[in-house]
Structures are given as structure tokens and as C-alpha cells.
Amino acid sequence: MKKSNLHIGTKTILAIAMSLGDYNKHQGWTIPADQNPEDEGYLVEYQDGGKANHPNHKGYISWSPKAVFDNAYQDVTKGVSFGAAIQLARLGYKIARSGWNGSGMFAYIVPKNKYPVTSPGSPIKGVYENDMVPYREYWALKTAQNDIATWAPSGSDSLANDWIIVE
Numbered sequence: 001m002k003k004s005n006l007h008i009g010t011k012t013i014l015a016i017a018m019s020l021g022d023y024n025k026h027q028g029w030t031i032p033a034d035q036n037p038e039d040e041g042y043l044v045e046y047q048d049g050g051k052a053n054h055p056n057h058k059g060y061i062s063w064s065p066k067a068v069f070d071n072a073y074q075d076v077t078k079g080v081s082f083g084a085a086i087q088l089a090r091l092g093y094k095i096a097r098s099g100w101n102g103s104g105m106f107a108y109i110v111p112k113n114k115y116p117v118t119s120p121g122s123p124i125k126g127v128y129e130n131d132m133v134p135y136r137e138y139w140a141l142k143t144a145q146n147d148i149a150t151w152a153p154s155g156s157d158s159l160a161n162d163w164i165i166v167e
Helices: 020-027 066-072 082-090 155-159
Strands: 013-017 041-046 061-065 094-097 106-110 113-116 132-135 138-142 148-150 163-166
Touching: 020 041, 020 061, 041 066, 061 066, 082 094, 082 106, 082 155, 082 163
Parallel strands: none
Antiparallel strands: 013 041, 041 061, 094 106, 094 163, 106 138, 113 132, 138 148
């Protein structure tokens, strides 16, 4: 047998509380005699990968026992770790601490790109090919003053578990 490696996974999913019996009905399957149709769990629909395997769902679906599900997934409406918030921001979501005091504040990731030098007297005029200045991805913050600033999370932010998606 090959050596196993430790993994940690991050998936964006939709979940619907559903017994094993109801999941089998949803799939049009007969539940095997050695399985309990009353077992609690969730229909899990993957949002970030997997070809649809059911006509009523856009993503791949499966069923997860409640205990397995509860140990693997965090409800983003109740707050998640900063690590999970980073993954959500990388998927294009706006994120915020639930306790941030500023009205309408959120953080997001600006992807790497280039911008043109527009000022003839700019100190970087002529430094880059075609006067297109490359920049790295970075965190941005929509502030309570309704402008955008670059942002670096504090130690408290990075250890918090109250990160939410901003709609």
C-alpha cells in the first residue's frame, strides 16, 4: 500500500438538510437494506468544481452524514475563519468582520494586472514596456468614508472566526 498524505480541503458548497432515505429518493435510487433511511445528513452541491450529476442541480451532488458534514464545513452566514475568508475572497466574494463598526465596510482582493502611465511627467514613464505598469494582487478595503484603501489584516483580524460574506 502506498503511503497516505494528510490533506485539508476547501470547497464552496450549498447544503440542504436531508436524510439518507430522502437523498436516495431524490436520486431515484432504492436504499440498500443495510443502510438506515433515517440517518441525518445533508445533500451537498459543490459550487466550485465537479460536473453536474443530477438534472436539478448545476454542480456535482452527494450526501454527507451530519457528523462528517459538521466537522468539515462552516456556515458562512454564521462566521468563518480568516483562512476560509481568504478562499472566499479569492473566489470573488466581498468579506467583512461581523463586528466591524463602519457602515458598508468590506475587504476584497484586487487581482494582479497592469495600468497605463497617463501622466507625461510621471517618474515611471518609460520604465515599463509600453508604459504599462504591472502590479501584484493586493487586499483593498471599502471604507466607512466610502472610498477604497489598500488594506493589511491585523493580528486580531487574522485570528478571528467572525468573517462573513457581504452581499
